[in-house]
Amino acid sequence: MLISVKNLTKNYKTESGKVTVGALKDVSFEIEKRKVLGIIGESGSGKSTLVRILSRLENFDSGSVEINGKDIYCFGKKEFSRTVQMIFQNPYASFNPKLTVGYSLSEALEKNCKNKKELIMNKLALVGIDEDILDKYPHQFSGGQRQRLAIARALLKEPDILIADEPFASLDAVSQSIITDIFIRIKKDKKTNIVFITHDISSAFEISDKILILKNGNIVKYGTIDDIKNDRTNDYVNELIEADYLLEQ
Numbered sequence: 001m002l003i004s005v006k007n008l009t010k011n012y013k014t015e016s017g018k019v020t021v022g023a024l025k026d027v028s029f030e031i032e033k034r035k036v037l038g039i040i041g042e043s044g045s046g047k048s049t050l051v052r053i054l055s056r057l058e059n060f061d062s063g064s065v066e067i068n069g070k071d072i073y074c075f076g077k078k079e080f081s082r083t084v085q086m087i088f089q090n091p092y093a094s095f096n097p098k099l100t101v102g103y104s105l106s107e108a109l110e111k112n113c114k115n116k117k118e119l120i121m122n123k124l125a126l127v128g129i130d131e132d133i134l135d136k137y138p139h140q141f142s143g144g145q146r147q148r149l150a151i152a153r154a155l156l157k158e159p160d161i162l163i164a165d166e167p168f169a170s171l172d173a174v175s176q177s178i179i180t181d182i183f184i185r186i187k188k189d190k191k192t193n194i195v196f197i198t199h200d201i202s203s204a205f206e207i208s209d210k211i212l213i214l215k216n217g218n219i220v221k222y223g224t225i226d227d228i229k230n231d232r233t234n235d236y237v238n239e240l241i242e243a244d245y246l247l248e249q
């Protein structure tokens with residue numbers, strides 16, 4: 001099993017420290033290797049909390065989280081960065097503005113790594129960015145290009161899992177479809193598994209093998225695209241699919 005989450009519970013304390021917000025309530029699911037997991041659900045349903053826990057950016061209260069059969073907190077720091085890489089919604093915040101993109105990309109590789117340039121070129125080709133950009137600075141790129149560079153940098157670690165929290169959200173439609181194509185290419189490559197959150201149900205259906213639908217910290221539905229499309233018994237799932245259908249008209 002690639003990821004195994006059992007009875008995961010996470011509460012946040014509000015600033016006053018009195019009230020706790022149940023962000024995840026006894027969440028359990030598993031995903032096999034080489035399957036793309038799409039996570040959808042309304043705002044505040046716990047999506048970011050879940051992926052932040054998977055990438056060790058956030059602790060949890062109870063339950064267990066394993067990757068490749070191993071407790072995520074048993075991984076060493078370096079080992080974990082080769083296992084899970086995360087990209088975020090805001091591509092503007094993901095690169096140090098003072099460093100050239102080439103420098104930031106090479107930092108993702110081990111210091112003494114011999115063929116750095118070739119490895120970088122390889123990943124740039126995968127995300128469709130020309131190789132003459134290494135001396136440029138982040139502000140010289142569009143949001144969509146920066147998101148592609150962020151994906152290239154994450155892939156330089158050759159991670160088992162690439163996690164993306166709403167990678168399309170701040171991008172125009174053209175950039176969104178480019179990133180969708182890149183995800184499909186990564187999926188075909190079969191080296192890196194993808195877990196991504198999106199509000200865009202059609203891209204979730206296009207890229208994912210399995211879909212996890214969260215609502216209010218609970219799993220409403222988890223299954224293959226066909227499972228989800230064919231099960232019209234759940235009102236919430238129905239609403240999401242109808243909304244997607246209407247958008248496509």
Ligand SMILES: Nc1ncnc2c1ncn2[C@@H]1O[C@H](COP(=O)(O)OP(=O)(O)OP(=O)(O)O)[C@@H](O)[C@H]1O
Nearest residue numbers: 012013014021023042043044045046047048049050
């Ligand atoms: N650091 C925090 N402190 C307190 N409450 C938080 C914190 N982070 C998240 N929450 C609360 O936990 C719940 C789940 O939040 P989360 O960010 O996981 O939702 P989400 O599904 O990613 O929403 P969105 O689609 O808006 O990004 C929400 O009620 C949110 O207000």
Ligand SMILES: [Mg+2]
Nearest residue numbers: 047048049165
């Ligand atoms: Mg979120």
